Amino acid sequence: MHYYSLNRQSPPVDFRAATIAGQAPDGGLYFPASIPQFSPEFLNALPTLSRAEVAYEVMAPYVGDTIPEAELRRICAETVDFEFPLVPVAPGIAALELFHGPTLAFKDVGARFMSRCLGYFSSEKAAPVTVLVATSGDTGGAVAHGFLGVPGVEVVILYPTGKVSPLQELQLTTLGQNITALEVQGNFDDCQALVKQAFKDETLTAKRTLTSANSINVARWLPQQLYYLFAWQQWQAAGHAAPPVVAVPSGNFGNLCAGLLAHASGLPVGHFVAACNANDAGAAYLRSGLFEPKPAVATISNAMDVGHPSNFVRILELFEHQHAAIRQLLSGYTVSDADTRATIRRVAAAHGYLLDPHGAVAYFALGQYQAEHPGAAGFFLATAHPVKFPEVVEPLVGHPVALPAALHYLLEKPKQSVPLAPTYAALRAWLLGA
Ligand SMILES: *Cc1c(COP(=O)(O)O)cnc(C)c1O
Numbered sequence: 001m002h003y004y005s006l007n008r009q010s011p012p013v014d015f016r017a018a019t020i021a022g023q024a025p026d027g028g029l030y031f032p033a034s035i036p037q038f039s040p041e042f043l044n045a046l047p048t049l050s051r052a053e054v055a056y057e058v059m060a061p062y063v064g065d066t067i068p069e070a071e072l073r074r075i076c077a078e079t080v081d082f083e084f085p086l087v088p089v090a091p092g093i094a095a096l097e098l099f100h101g102p103t104l105a106f107k108d109v110g111a112r113f114m115s116r117c118l119g120y121f122s123s124e125k126a127a128p129v130t131v132l133v134a135t136s137g138d139t140g141g142a143v144a145h146g147f148l149g150v151p152g153v154e155v156v157i158l159y160p161t162g163k164v165s166p167l168q169e170l171q172l173t174t175l176g177q178n179i180t181a182l183e184v185q186g187n188f189d190d191c192q193a194l195v196k197q198a199f200k201d202e203t204l205t206a207k208r209t210l211t212s213a214n215s216i217n218v219a220r221w222l223p224q225q226l227y228y229l230f231a232w233q234q235w236q237a238a239g240h241a242a243p244p245v246v247a248v249p250s251g252n253f254g255n256l257c258a259g260l261l262a263h264a265s266g267l268p269v270g271h272f273v274a275a276c277n278a279n280d281a282g283a284a285y286l287r288s289g290l291f292e293p294k295p296a297v298a299t300i301s302n303a304m305d306v307g308h309p310s311n312f313v314r315i316l317e318l319f320e321h322q323h324a325a326i327r328q329l330l331s332g333y334t335v336s337d338a339d340t341r342a343t344i345r346r347v348a349a350a351h352g353y354l355l356d357p358h359g360a361v362a363y364f365a366l367g368q369y370q371a372e373h374p375g376a377a378g379f380f381l382a383t384a385h386p387v388k389f390p391e392v393v394e395p396l397v398g399h400p401v402a403l404p405a406a407l408h409y410l411l412e413k414p415k416q417s418v419p420l421a422p423t424y425a426a427l428r429a430w431l432l433g434a
Contacts, residue, residue, distance in 0.1 A: 022212025141171030186422030245378030251304035275365030283332030
């Protein structure tokens with residue numbers, strides 16, 4: 001498999017080069033040269049396959065010969081080594097719970113797959129690799145955990161001060177070892193812009209091999225397809241007649257775009273719903289055909305506070321920029337903080353199910369779609385555990401959300417971060433000095 005740059009100024013590369021580089025030299029995102037098709041045999045056998053087997057079958061064509069089969073099978077098995085349950089919540093609505101990994105958010109899968117691939121590739125290299133990543137909340141923790149202790153890999157995380165939840169901040173700042181957290185005095189878009197600029201800085205990249213672990217990296221983006229296959233296994237087992245409507249809480253649109261890719265490979269899905277908070281450039285495009293990124297605003301679903309969703313270009317590419325074709329498969333909804341809060345309260349009271357703010361955005365959007373399409377059953381992606389957002393959830397449901405025992409250790413560890421001005425000069429100086 002080859003990957004071409006969506007800016008079309010850089011040569012195509014293989015999976016190894018795309019994973020190490022993150023972004024193409026011309027600043028474009030990498031995109032697979034062809035979309036593998038799931039065979040009818042694979043789709044028929046799906047209900048009987050283990051998660052590790054599904055992961056291997058889906059990822060193998062994308063990885064090509066850059067990782068030997070036995071190694072890739074091991075990486076796949078480790079990546080999906082926890083549950084992805086599809087839990088009924090209300091009539092016609094289930095939750096695909098993606099928060100049973102080590103950092104309780106869906107980004108664990110992409111981060112685990114990428115860190116293991118990069119660990120394999122860097123074991124072949126002499127010079128250490130620096131993973132530079134901007135986070136609006138969950139990416140950083142997932143990436144940090146994925147890479148913790150991987151030899152030959154340094155991780156530098158930029159996060160916006162005061163704009164991630166206390167638990168997210170602990171997950172970013174308490175690991176130590178090969179992980180450093182830079183606490184940027186700005187918002188997520190500042191962090192993302194700084195990272196992008198660093199990748200374009202040839203003097204810097206000549207001194208330090210930089211790679212990106214944001215969802216733009218193909219090794220993080222592509223394995224997110226697996227959620228939709230695991231969901232389909234369970235959807236079939238539950239005896240549903242029609243393929244599901246799938247609602248995806250979206251920020252950078254990596255997760256949703258991965259679902260669309262799985263669908264393009266042949267996975268049955270009835271319709272996709274892009275659920276956005278007030279940062280709705282993507283959802284607005286789906287309604288109007290105009291893509292107008294704007295500065296990010298803060299919401300209670302902070303991992304989706306992205307003004308300029310970087311993966312959106314991949315969605316456009318997948319559909320060859322045909323707005324009508326996109327609209328047939330994908331609808332966009334904007335969900336206010338007030339509706340998100342009301343949804344958390346209502347679903348807890350009526351169904352005894354605890355939503356986090358991101359899952360709640362998707363739950364509400366799914367309901368909007370179903371109101372317009374009666375009888376369309378589906379599920380939403382519950383992308384984070386509600387315990388990660390106690391300051392939002394607890395006042396709404398009226399009781400504390402218990403921290404899973406697996407995370408108790410975090411509370412004992414001291415925060416370690418490096419304050420950073422939101423300027424490229426500051427980041428550059430730090431990277432060259434550190
Ligand atoms: C990152 C994140 C999202 C948004 O996913 P994208 O792939 O950026 O669209 C949604 N929910 C949570 C909890 C996240 O961490």
